[in-house]
Amino acid sequence: MPNIMMAFPQGKHKVLTMSYDDGKSADIKLVEIFNKYGLKGTFHLNSGMLGTNGRIPEEKVAALYSGHEVSAHTLTHPTIARCPKEQIIEEIFADRKRLERLVDYTVRGMSYPNGSYNKAIKEMLPHLGVEYARTAQSTGQFTMPDDLYEWKPTCHHKVDLMNVAETFVNLNKKQYLYMLYVWGHSYEFDNDHNWPLIEGFCEFIGNRSDIWYATNIEIVDYLKAFQNLKFSASCHFVNNPSTLTVWLQVDNDIVEVKGGSQIHLT
Structure with a gap:
């Protein structure tokens, strides 16, 4: 019997995905940087708050995030583990419907607002058309997710990002699959005056032949295709x-x- 293992597209064994929440106007600059260096991002939006408090207006969503992924983040960003199930259902399902009207494709993922979730919420998500959900709990590791409804990223961009990137680039044992998953909020680069951090990261890690650059849902779809x-x-x-x-x-x-x-x- 042959020894068979899943590989990423073109036989690669490393994947990078970026995940940013809330849809603030700083996403415009972040998307420009991703596009410049060949990275792909998943952007989790609160559709009920678009166009308010410095958020991207509805009419700009489709064009801005073209080539990336628009994902749900609930309608109004409540701490959903404290909410009744009726409100949770409305927050998620209404967010999907509004976002889908803007981007004209099925929105199938989300990130938990305020990092808030519990077992009951996870069990609801498949019935609401959600196929993955990202937490705010970083692992510091480069492992593939074993629970797509409790998808834990590698790190926030504030946590020693360049050293994390260098470690990831130097991983070379092809008996493993490695994923670097970075998350955050684009407005933090404005608040912290550190746009050179993310630009330097993207320049360093982008456009490499041995890395698959993917959105969250592209990774999910690929894993499911292998499993099928x-x-x-x-x-x-x-x-x-x-x-x-x-x-x-x-x-x-x-x-x-x-x-x-x-x-x-x-």
Whole structure:
């Protein structure tokens, strides 16, 4: 039987994703920096607050975040673990509907407002069309998530970001998959007068051939596509019923399994 492991697109074994909350006007500058260096971001928005208190107006959302991901953050940013379930449902579902009207695609993820969640909320999310939710609890690690409804990032951008980036870039053991997940709020760069921090980070880590730059939902979709592969009992061939291409490391070879195809692995 061959030794088969999931790889990222083009056989890569490292992925970088960026995650920013609240949709303040500083997102404009942050998106420009991401675009300049080839990074992708997921931006979690409170649709009921757009256009207020320095937030991006509704009419600019689609164009600004094009090429990135717009994700939910609840309608009005309450501490949802303290709210009745009726309010939680309305906050999440109404946020999805408003955001989808603006971007014209299905909004399938969120980050927890104020980092607030509990087991009951996690259990609600699949029924509300939410496929992942990011916490505010950093791990300091480069591991893949084992619970997409309690997705813990690597670090906030304030926490020794350049040293974290250098460590990530130097990871080279291809028997592992590594994910660097950075989160924060773009307005913090204004407050802390440290835009050079994120620009320097993006310049250093961007446009590298061995890193997959992905949004949160792109990672989720890829993981699900891998999990949905149909291997023969002997693992000598595999069928990919998904529309996404999945890449595998088979012994020492990188193998591309295109969506809708069946291929022999040995």
